[in-house]
Amino acid sequence: MNPETSTASPQAGFFGPYGGRFVAETLIAPLNALEAAYERLKNDPDFIAQLNALRRDYVGRSSPLYFAARTSQRLGGARIFLKREDLNHTGAHKINNCLGQILLARAMGKTRIIAETGAGQHGVATATVCALFGLECVVYMGRHDIQRQQPNVDRMRLLGAEVRAVDQGRGTLKDAMNEALRDWVTNVDDTYYLIGTAAGPHPYPTMVRDFQRVIGEETRDQCQERLGGLPDMLIACIGGGSNAIGFFHPFLDTDVTLVGTEAAGKGLDTALHAASMNGGRPGILHGNLTYLLQDAAGQIEEGYSLSAGLDYPGVGPEHAWLHDSGRVDYVGITDDEARSAFRQLAQEEGIIPALESAHALAEAYKRAPTMSPEQSLVVCLSGRGDKDLATILETGE
């Protein structure tokens, strides 16, 4: 290991009091190595050129900024635009992060990739980039999630990944992440852990944000071109928060209103939600200090949401800080509100959104009518909803 990186600065990777690196000592050296590799490559012209070429030719970026005319007309307020991450290859924003990290893993000489997945979108994106580069891929997925997201399991297997079912806990994303961390601590020498959201030990929250920033950067350029300036408001859904942080980050130093929607499940006044900021408190899990759903004794509780991509009981540490600082307004959207927005967008715009993204849409439907037609609002449509058809049809009105 490089001696210059062997003792990380104690404040590296903190967002206010949140973030950090709360892991077993065995993972400190590989995290230092990862941080050093990322710092070296992130400004390397060859690395950037390679990433940009893949974004353009493989993912299909830039993703369109679509004006939702019928929706805007019905709501009679702000003009609503959709940032179409659902049109990316593999159908969600997850591929942005996976491409960046797989190039990093290759540069580090790693031959085996592991990942955790909840809804399966990150697992599919990871399996995809592993197929692209011919790397061994193991995806950990909770038993419960495997049952409710079978099409994504089939996709991962078709792409050549091994999907390992996790039976611990309730068999959801939290448990899959525990198991991925256990694999990593055992196989640190040849294995790269490709975390799917802007959470976990430093440098993951920063690195994943940087790879997802392309969403916000494109949005900013597209708004400049289409609106002649900045939009008035951005809305994105929050599970771990990777699409939201990438979308928001280039706008943090502007006065654009930023709104994040957490999964309020059956309601914030019930035990069945996954709103770690609106319904949890700070604690330590999965390598970082952040808002968590937990009981009085500090045992982690399961998150609940109709959407498998939002039921993580924590949130990325930068969101925790943006919540405390008040820069971003985090609100809850219930299952019912998301389900209704899902159907509305399908019938009004001919776009089937991911249930996760439907949480952001539902908030846009509330906010737009309170704004003027001169104002504009952009929703990050983080993924497409084909994977959610079974859930919607099962639980339909």
Next chain:
Amino acid sequence: MTRYTQRLEQLRHQGRSGLVTYLTAGDPQTGNTSEALLTLARAGADLIELGMPFSDPMADGPTLQRAALRALAAGETVQRTLASVQRFRESDQDTPVVLMGYANPVWQYGVDAFCQAASKAGVDGLLLVDLPTDQGQPLRNACDANGMLWPRMVAPATDGQRLGHIAEQSTGFLYLVARNGVTGSGEVAQVALEERLAMTRGLTDQPLAVGFGLRKPEHFRALNGKADWIVIGSALHDTLEAAATPQEGLTALAAQVAELRRALDVR
């Protein structure tokens, strides 16, 4: 002289390594935690690591994950764990007890309040797996203020510079994680471990503990005298799980611990 330094002195006098037995507090398979602690001490444990169960034991293999989840399902809390130590202390004032666990339950309890309560209950030290030394200062201070040890862990990939830094922060002993991986299964490369022990001796005066993957009397025989403390955990819980009743489990546990102790006593 503290309970811990006294025990360390005895071991040095006897010229052998100390036997450290890990037990998950509140695991219903032990029946009663304070009784299980007494069983361990009477069977020959020189120091007891008492695990505080956490919902997400990321550094543990399947055996200790199950033990933690069983304990939580049975209603184990920090308060109950401390009460078990307090009852144990009514019968045993000599065997040091180090609490082991994950950061969040301690953090939620309150770092200072936790260390005060633990010390009052008769706990001798605190070892948190997921709190690296860089983040450990507040806990180190709270342990110091309450006369508790704050041992730290080092891994196979921890380089010399960092090891020196960690050893400075560590009190009581430095815990060498024998191999990359979680607790329980996996083979330990004996020669490499002995080399690491010798190399670490050159870098610090701290007493050294080794653990992770050491399960058999021959492991203990081979390391005897080379480490100050040798830790066994998952293998003990495997024994408890295999027993038909908690009572039978404790009997088998006592026999297993006695055999490990014999491996260290016979030089």
